[in-house]
Amino acid sequence: MRYGGVEGVKRRRLVVEESSTSTVSNSSNVIETVSEREAPAGETSVFDLDLLDCTICTEPLAAPIYQCENGHVACASCSKLTKNVCPSCKQPTGSIRCLALEKLIESLKVKCKYYSLGCSEMVKFSDKCYHERICSWEPLACPFPECSFQGQYNFFQEHVKLRHGDNWAPLVPETDVSFFMKPTDRYYMLFDKGIYFMVHRRKSSLGDMCYLSLPKVLSACYGTGTSFHYKMEIKTVSNVDGATLSSFKVDAHCCNEDSKASSIPKDGFLIVPEDRSVEVSVLFLPPRLSPKFGNSSLRWGDP
Ligand SMILES: [Zn+2]
Ligand SMILES: [Zn+2]
Ligand SMILES: [Zn+2]
Ligand SMILES: [Zn+2]
Ligand SMILES: [Zn+2]
Incomplete structure (x- = not known):
C-alpha cells in the first residue's frame, strides 16, 4: 500500500x-x-x-x-x-x-x-x-423525551413497542384509531409502515393543548412541509368511571416539523382540561402521499 x-x-x-x-x-x-x-x-x-x-x-x-x-x-x-x-x-x-x-x-x-x-x-x-x-441507516434519536435510544429508522417500531409501554398504537389509513391518554401522558405515538405521528399533550395557559406532529427525526424522507390531513376527536372522560364528559373535534393538517419538536402549532389543536383523562380518536384521510426522496417504494396509505 x-x-x-x-x-x-x-x-x-x-x-x-x-x-x-x-x-x-x-x-x-x-x-x-x-x-x-x-x-x-x-x-x-x-x-x-x-x-x-x-x-x-x-x-x-x-x-x-x-x-x-x-x-x-x-x-x-x-x-x-x-x-x-x-x-x-x-x-x-x-x-x-x-x-x-x-x-x-x-x-x-x-x-x-x-x-x-x-x-x-x-x-x-x-x-x-x-x-x-x-440514509435510513443513520442512527436517529428517539423523539420521546427522556429516552436516550438511538437507532435506525427501520427499527424504530420495534423500539417503540418494547420501550414505550402503552404509549403507542398501530395506525390504519382511513380507519379510526382510538386510545386513552392519562393527564400525565404527554406523548403518544401512532405508526404504520414507514410513517410515524406523535400525539402531543402539553400544558398551556388555557389547559392542555393536544395536537399531532410528524417527528422530524423520523420523517425526513417526506420532506419539510409535507402535510397529512386528519380528523381528531377528543373526549374527556371521568377519572372515576370512564364516562364521557365532553367532546372536542378538529379537522386539520399535520406538517413535517421544520424546526424543533417543541414548536407549538398555530392551529389544528384542541384544548382539554389538564386534570382529565381523554379518549383520542384519529382518522387520517386521503390523498395518499409518497415521500419526496428516500425509499421510493414506500407510499403511506397503500393497502
Ligand atoms: Zn492561483
Ligand atoms: Zn485540453
Ligand atoms: Zn447510506
Ligand atoms: Zn468553494
Ligand atoms: Zn424511545
Whole structure:
C-alpha cells in the first residue's frame, strides 16, 4: 500500500473502497482505491477525500470546477465570489475549467458513512452529503423525551413497542384509531409502515393543548412541509368511571416539523382540561402521499 495524491491514481479506472476498518465514529476521511484489473490483494493506493474539497469554502468540489493558470482550483461559487481572481496567486480563474478533476469526481463512488451500520449503497461522491441526510441507516434519536435510544429508522417500531409501554398504537389509513391518554401522558405515538405521528399533550395557559406532529427525526424522507390531513376527536372522560364528559373535534393538517419538536402549532389543536383523562380518536384521510426522496417504494396509505 502506498500513499499518494490524486495524481497517483490517474492512469487507472478505479473502484473506490472506503478503508474496511472505518466505522462511523472514525472521522478519518481516507479512502482506499483498488484497481478493477488487479486482485484486491494487489497494489492499492490511498488518498484523502479532503483533497476533493474546495480549498476556499471547504465544501466538496462539484462540476464546474475552475482553476487559475497556476493550477489552484476553486468551486464555481467561490470563483464567482472572488470575482474570478485566484485568492492564492491573484491570477484569473473564471474561464479555465479543470476537466480532469471534474471527470474524476463524476466517476468516483464512495460508501455511505453508515456503511458499518448496514448501508450497502455506493453513492456518487457528489451525492454523498445528500444521501447521508436521508440514509435510513443513520442512527436517529428517539423523539420521546427522556429516552436516550438511538437507532435506525427501520427499527424504530420495534423500539417503540418494547420501550414505550402503552404509549403507542398501530395506525390504519382511513380507519379510526382510538386510545386513552392519562393527564400525565404527554406523548403518544401512532405508526404504520414507514410513517410515524406523535400525539402531543402539553400544558398551556388555557389547559392542555393536544395536537399531532410528524417527528422530524423520523420523517425526513417526506420532506419539510409535507402535510397529512386528519380528523381528531377528543373526549374527556371521568377519572372515576370512564364516562364521557365532553367532546372536542378538529379537522386539520399535520406538517413535517421544520424546526424543533417543541414548536407549538398555530392551529389544528384542541384544548382539554389538564386534570382529565381523554379518549383520542384519529382518522387520517386521503390523498395518499409518497415521500419526496428516500425509499421510493414506500407510499403511506397503500393497502
Ligand atoms: Zn468553494
Ligand atoms: Zn492561483
Ligand atoms: Zn485540453
Ligand atoms: Zn447510506
Ligand atoms: Zn424511545
